[in-house]
Every structure is written in C-alpha cells, then in structure tokens.
Amino acid sequence: MIAMMGIPQQNDAHIYLLYNKYNDNNLNHWKCAGPIFGFNAKPTDQEWSGSATVNKDGSIQLFYADVDTRENTNHQKIATVNLKLKVNKKKNTISIAKRSHRHVLFEGDGYHYQTYKQWKSTNKGADNVAMRDAHVISVGGQRYLIFEASTGSNNYQGENQVYNWKNYGGTPKQSLQNFLKVTANDDMKSRATWANAAIGIIRLTKSENNPKVAEVLPSLVNSLMVSDEIERPNIIPMNGKYYLFATTRLNRGTGDDLWQQADAKVGDNVAMIGWVSDHLTYGYRPLNGDAAVLVASVPFNWRTSTYSYYAVPIKGNKKEVLVTSYMTNRGFASGPNKRSTMAPAFLVRIDGDTTKVENIATAQGDWVYDKKSKRKSMIAKNIRGAHLKGEPIDHSLLVNV
Numbered sequence: 213m214i215a216m217m218g219i220p221q222q223n224d225a226h227i228y229l230l231y232n233k234y235n236d237n238n239l240n241h242w243k244c245a246g247p248i249f250g251f252n253a254k255p256t257d258q259e260w261s262g263s264a265t266v267n268k269d270g271s272i273q274l275f276y277a278d279v280d281t282r283e284n285t286n287h288q289k290i291a292t293v294n295l296k297l298k299v300n301k302k303k304n305t306i307s308i309a310k311r312s313h314r315h316v317l318f319e320g321d322g323y324h325y326q327t328y329k330q331w332k333s334t335n336k337g338a339d340n341v342a343m344r345d346a347h348v349i350s351v352g353g354q355r356y357l358i359f360e361a362s363t364g365s366n367n368y369q370g371e372n373q374v375y376n377w378k379n380y381g382g383t384p385k386q387s388l389q390n391f392l393k394v395t396a397n398d399d400m401k402s403r404a405t406w407a408n409a410a411i412g413i414i415r416l417t418k419s420e421n422n423p424k425v426a427e428v429l430p431s432l433v434n435s436l437m438v439s440d441e442i443e444r445p446n447i448i449p450m451n452g453k454y455y456l457f458a459t460t461r462l463n464r465g466t467g468d469d470l471w472q473q474a475d476a477k478v479g480d481n482v483a484m485i486g487w488v489s490d491h492l493t494y495g496y497r498p499l500n501g502d503a504a505v506l507v508a509s510v511p512f513n514w515r516t517s518t519y520s521y522y523a524v525p526i527k528g529n530k531k532e533v534l535v536t537s538y539m540t541n542r543g544f545a546s547g548p549n550k551r552s553t554m555a556p557a558f559l560v561r562i563d564g565d566t567t568k569v570e571n572i573a574t575a576q577g578d579w580v581y582d583k584k585s586k587r588k589s590m591i592a593k594n595i596r597g598a599h600l601k602g603e604p605i606d607h608s609l610l611v612n613v
Contacts, residue, residue, distance in 0.1 A: 224255040237578030262346040267420040277344035288343040290318040313422040326362035340440040347446040361412040369408035373437040409442040410434040439465035479511025484521035513545040
C-alpha cells in the first residue's frame, strides 16, 4: 500500500510504502518501508496521493502528485516513477531497490484542463487549484489515468457559469429556485464563479515502465458553478459498466445552505459521490439520481470520522465493492496523539444505477474481503449511506454531469 503521510499540523506531506502479507487482516502486522523517495524530502517538494499498478516485468508503476510549494501555493503536477522492490524472505521485509524514469506526466493542457499558470493569473485566494490523485486503469491492454483537475478554457470558470441554465439540475421549478438562491447570496455567487472542479482522463503510451501522455480526453464529469473540489477519483469496471467514485466536501461547493445544514446537524459535511456509464471515456450519469453514495453522520472531531473513500473490487463478486478510507483526526481534532490511521472498510452493494450501504465492516487494514473479514458492525451509526433508509436528500446543487 502506498499512502500519503506527514507531520500533523504542518504543511509537509510525502508518500510512503507500507506492506503486509496478502489477506492478513491484523492491523498490527502492517510495516512501513519508509518514504518512496527517501528521508531527505523537504516541504517545498512534496508528493501527494495517486495509485500504483504492477507491470509485466514485476516492477511497480506509481502515479502520484508532484507538488511544488515554493510560491506558497500547491503547484500540482501528475508524475510517475518505476519502482523495483527487494523482498527479504528470511527477515520478512520489503524495501525499494531501485527507482527509475521519474518524470512529470501532465500539468494540464489549458483547453480541457486548467494549468497552474491559468489559475495563478486569476486566483484571488478563493480559487482551488487541482491536478492530482491520478488513478490508473487498464482496459483492453490500454492504460488510462483518471485524475482530479479543473476545467480549462473550453468551458472555464467565471460569472457567466452562474447564468448558464445547463448548470442547474432538478425540475424547472427547482432550477429556478436554485438560480435565485445563488444570485441573491453574495458568498454563494462568488463561490459559483470559481467552481470548476473536474474529473479528467488521459490515455497513456504503451511503455509501461516509462509512460508518456498519448492523448488528452475531455473530462468525465465537471462541477462548473457547483463545486471547486472533487477528490480521489477511481473507476471500477463491473457487469459491463464503469463505476466512477470520488470524494468531496460540501463546504467546497456553492450551496452554503447544504454544508451549513450538514455541519449543524452532523458536525461534518464530507461525502462520497459516484456515477455510472456504459463507456469508459464518456456518458457518465449520477448514481442514485443525485450522485450521493455516502454522507457524513458523525462530527469531524470524533475519532471515527473518516475521509478519502476508495472503492476496491472484491474478487469473484459482481454485486459489491469494498469501500476503504482512513480515520483522519486532522489537527488532532479528536484529541492529542491520535494519529491518522486506516479505518475499517465496509461493503456497498451496487444494482445498476443505485447503491446501498451494507451493515458489514472489516477489521482495520483488511483490503481483501472474504469469510474471515465478516463481522457485524455499528457502521450504520458511523457512516451512513445516503439512501440506506430512503431519506429524501436534496443534492441538486452537489454535482452536475
């Protein structure tokens, strides 16, 4: 497992290699092989999360976010590196033996996806910049990267998006109500002009160990006028369809009333959102009619508060996915010295265009769901599926496709 780690309450994050025996669900058995790029890393040159896959020669191809903070901003670039691991069977240890072909893959093209230069030219401190969280997927022997980005000049952010009727979902009456709500509120209107989060896709060249960009494709999803951050996307092929999942915080969006209501009622406003398509590169429609898969149900300062929901396929299972996450405790909100850690994973059943959270969770650190993983959980009290009990939830301002 490769994960972003760092010093609490400091702007210093890097990626580390952790390992355990396959199918071992004991959290205490996980070991840390150290940072991917060594112990001399500096806050000015950070690495944020991405994904990894195994090449034909047994090496690991890692995709991650290369982050330059020299200008006191997060200049994010999608990068890659080839890793060869050394396995010591006698000592039961793993280490990184060699790194090669480390380079930046993509920084945006300006047209489909915003570049750092474009963002910097208009940023007034309220605009979120994003070029990160690359997820690799192979279809028919061809590799693609799905990633978090912002829309480029082809469909850019700005006040004109507030008056673009296509950005408003729901019935005509709901659309008009949302339009009047946004334009009557200065903060919401300001947020709407900056909001241009997107989930992008690029096709890679055939070279597994040293890939380049072969083609830049239009975004799979955008949230123009709606949200400025949709994080950590990943795609799972299942039953002839492609299921796209991502994570977001409602307070990154335009709908002040939504996230303020969530904060007042729950104490947090995180969500897992999702879409489905019959095609990898286009045609995504929201799951459950509004893209909501999970919403927060415990306050941010609870130890069981989670984030970064990441759906994992289950071998031989065509009905469910295993959703992993981590217990955050950002800034030690739930108390001192309670470090971020892996959270119990849980099952989400998928039926066509709908999802349902199941009341089953694994032990912490178990990424392989089988009979050993099963144990009843109080998951319904900690992480609530948006449609678990059929409550009507208005997410008309959450995401548009």
